Amino acid sequence: MRVLVTGASGFVGGHLVPALVDAGHTVVAMVRDSDRYDPPPGVDVYEGDVLDPGLTLPTVDAAYYLIHSMAADGDFSELDRRAARNFVAAADAAGIDRIVYLGGLGEDDADLSEHLRSRREVERLLGEGAASLTVLRAAIIIGDGSASFAVIRQLVERLPVMVTPSWVRTDCQPIYIDDVIAYLVGVLAEPATAGRTFEIGGPEVLTYQEILVRTASIHVGRRPLIVPVPVLSPGLSARWLGLVTDVPVSVAKPLVDGLKNRVVVTDDSITDLVDVELTPFAEAVRLALDAGADRHRERAPA
Template sequence: MTPRRCLVTGATGYLGGRLVPALLDAGHAVRCMARTPDKLRHRPWAGRVETVRGDVTDAGATGAALDGVDVAYYLVHSLGAGRDFAGTDRRAARVFGERARAAGVRRIVYVGGLTPAGVPERELSPHLRSRAEVGRILLDSGVPTAVLRAAVIIGSGSASFEMLRQLTERLPVMVTPRWVRTRVQPVAVRDVLRVLVGCADLPDDVSRTFDLGGPDVVTYQEMMRCYAGQAGLRRRLILPVPVLSPWLSSLWVGLVTPVPGPLARPLVESLRHEVVCAERDIERYVPPAAGGFLDLDGALRAALRQVAGTPPPARPAPGDPQPGDPGWAGGSLYTDRRERAVDASPAALWRVVERIGGENGWYSSPFAWAVRGWLDTLLGGVGLGRGRRDPVRLRVGDHLDFWRVDALERGRLLRLRAEMRLPGSAWLELTIRQDDAGRAVYGQRALFQPRGLGGHAYWWAVSPFHAWVFGGMVRNITSAAARDGD
């Protein structure tokens, strides 16, 4: 692979934010163009890229951003930005194509939507029609262009996937529109990124559209059931009815899920079209990874590795939540967060934190903790009987009543992972930092990732007791540290 100078537009978005580190790992130099560059400042790769301010509808800024670039990735669209999103996208694509040609760019790469074979463009949804028009404008720009047409991209943060995730998790029984029986060919975000990186080396005489999809052709109904299986949910009962129009469907999606209505509406309108690959020619130019494209089950497993806000794996994968993903993306996560400064040294506070559990107790509501332990035992869980290995010191992997030490940074962080019977996954994080006055600040965060409707119901059932249990922990831990001193 020849190192290229690449421009990524849409680097603050879903695909762009994942493409940048993939290009860097492949040895390319990357420049990011963003209307608000500050949004990129805290990305892990920010120090390895050049960032320029600009809007793709601004010919001057676009031309400056494209200067000296070999490959330009066009990953912006105005979906959800108002009624005339198609007009905005049309103007932006023309500006980008003209400026790319003037700058001597050798290739444009664009990700559009997979369109149904044999359906006239005027009959497509406004969303798909606009995506097709943008691809055509870029192909006509005089710059060799690869238009990758994908249907549903499976990965945490993808709007289509988040609709699938939220609907399936929250509704064990669904009365749905007829579009749940529409066939679609989903593709894992991992494979989309691999192809995008590979397109930097396409021959100069290749300028065309490519269909991009995984190996499975399924209905949306089958996708929902596959998701339920991979997420450990009970089989979903799905009842399609003929009376829900795309407009009513989008209102329903907006009511049930956190996906914003202006974004959900054009996506839902597109679901009435069958979108299946007519060719797989891209594989002649960008060979598949070992093992080929991920199938639907594999793509879902990759997308479900992590929920946004939960303790991350050692190296986040493309399907994981990423910094900059919208707040509604990444799955459901409930949080109880508390913090208090204490007139004690961080060392004194840490001694109290590290003694938590076992015979030392949980610093609040002993009866409530005992009841929770008895209930866990009755349900077949481990209960509170395990205690702790050592009364003073902890290490990663230690059991701690019905918790397990998941992470430990001595003097700074203790993270516990719940091993009690729960309709979901839970963590308890205890942290210590020092404020400007030199006081220790105790932080406490309880995290709960629900599994299905029962998980959501569980959180709301126990949340009224959090002020008593978790609030008491904060008060008593900080009081004990202040009392013990150094």
């Protein structure tokens, strides 16, 4: 199958492109600047920007939509909306039959964060096109290069004591990046997943406090003291993260806003169609930390 991957240079896209090649697909990687993208062997590169209303797409059988504007300044919801509409119009014009979208877990209620509401709106807009849409919804993805995991890692490295908002006691179902990729590749091979929405998660449900404590025990060999307080707003929390981690406030704000929502799998019907051996949380953290250490060693001057 000839497959287009948008966001090919991003965290998830960077893992998905080689996995699709390994699965026997012909892959077209779509990036905004081809000069800054080094594709795996055998991968075609297509230059395009989903914010361009004149966007055109190559002829492919299916496309992965892995784009969101969380890190952008200004109204990321509006940027997400424009990007999805442009992509749908271009996909319809190119005659693309299937679209696979990676969205976010969370119950559809009035308390859903702005970030997650935007993900839902993108789902709706992608579903309005002629292509059959498959949606996978995930919570925190554990892996080297994940913005969420970067926050977790840096917090436990730098702060033996944390005064945190009350959201640290919210439930979350993190999933390892390789397992996400296995689901993304698997749904393409299973026709029964077309036109459906699925929830994916790792084998354990943990509070954010448990995620921080267990990551700290693995990474730095100590348990941090975590003191939840009710007075830290999302804005203050984002500024706090901006001070103690390398994550920009523009990224931290929507991340923090989404942490108030319980993000766990309530429908595991994906397991009937795509078989993935899920990675335990502790192993996922170790693998992510090892990958980060290897990357830093490769970049270190000889």
